[in-house]
Amino acid sequence: MREKKSAETRAKILEAALELFREKGFAETSMREVANRAKVATGLAYYYFASKDVIVHDFYQKAKSDLAPLLDAAQKGKKLEARLAAIIQVKFKYFEPNRKFLGALMGHAADPANPLSPFAPESKEVREQDLAQFVRALEETETTVPADMAAHLPKILWMYQMGLILFWIYDRSEGQARTMKLLDASVRMVSVLIRLGSLPLMKPARKTVLELVEILES
Numbered sequence: 069m070r071e072k073k074s075a076e077t078r079a080k081i082l083e084a085a086l087e088l089f090r091e092k093g094f095a096e097t098s099m100r101e102v103a104n105r106a107k108v109a110t111g112l113a114y115y116y117f118a119s120k121d122v123i124v125h126d127f128y129q130k131a132k133s134d135l136a137p138l139l140d141a142a143q144k145g146k147k148l149e150a151r152l153a154a155i156i157q158v159k160f161k162y163f164e165p166n167r168k169f170l171g172a173l174m175g176h177a178a179d180p181a182n183p184l185s186p187f188a189p190e191s192k193e194v195r196e197q198d199l200a201q202f203v204r205a206l207e208e209t210e211t212t213v214p215a216d217m218a219a220h221l222p223k224i225l226w227m228y229q230m231g232l233i234l235f236w237i238y239d240r241s242e243g244q245a246r247t248m249k250l251l252d253a254s255v256r257m258v259s260v261l262i263r264l265g266s267l268p269l270m271k272p273a274r275k276t277v278l279e280l281v282e283i284l285e286s
Contacts, residue, residue, distance in 0.1 A: 149259040
């Protein structure tokens with residue numbers, strides 16, 4: 069009974085924080101305001117979440133758990149293009165209620181050195197789940213991947229996804245229609261490039277791509 073009540077209180081504080089982040093922005097929201105919105109004492113809010121950063125990481129972990137079955141369900145068919153589109157569309161649908169909050173957060177945590185950044189070491193567990201989905205998509209569609217690209221292609225696809233999500237966050241078109249068009253066109257292009265990249269004649273181009281990936285990762 070006590071554990072259930074504790075979980076409910078934690079969830080209530082998290083939801084109150086997300087509401088305020090959406091309304092006011094991450095930087096502009098204080099823990100006191102979060103406590104007031106959740107109708108709990110400020111000390112109790114700090115008991116469950118030592119800081120706003122902890123709240124955001126809790127949000128990341130919740131998203132990781134919620135998305136797991138949704139992403140599994142999206143992994144259907146033998147066409148890589150369809151799989152990639154489905155994976156990214158699941159993210160758009162799930163994060164839609166928090167799109168404004170994510171926009172405010174990106175402005176605050178754009179630096180990869182920031183522990184809230186999706187590129188930060190602190191976000192590794194969430195990032196690895198994403199990478200595993202791209203690995204699965206490549207394997208289950210029997211996509212030919214050259215040996216020199218095998219370890220890097222899931223990371224490249226993850227960065228492609230992050231670029232689309234960033235575009236989606238700031239897309240002001242009705243229903244983010246521009247993002248949907250970009251996804252449809254770019255996912256076809258990515259699929260074609262992967263197929264072409266497996267050709268022996270493309271080895272010099274792959275070498276250049278790998279050099280760029282290494283620069284980005286460093």
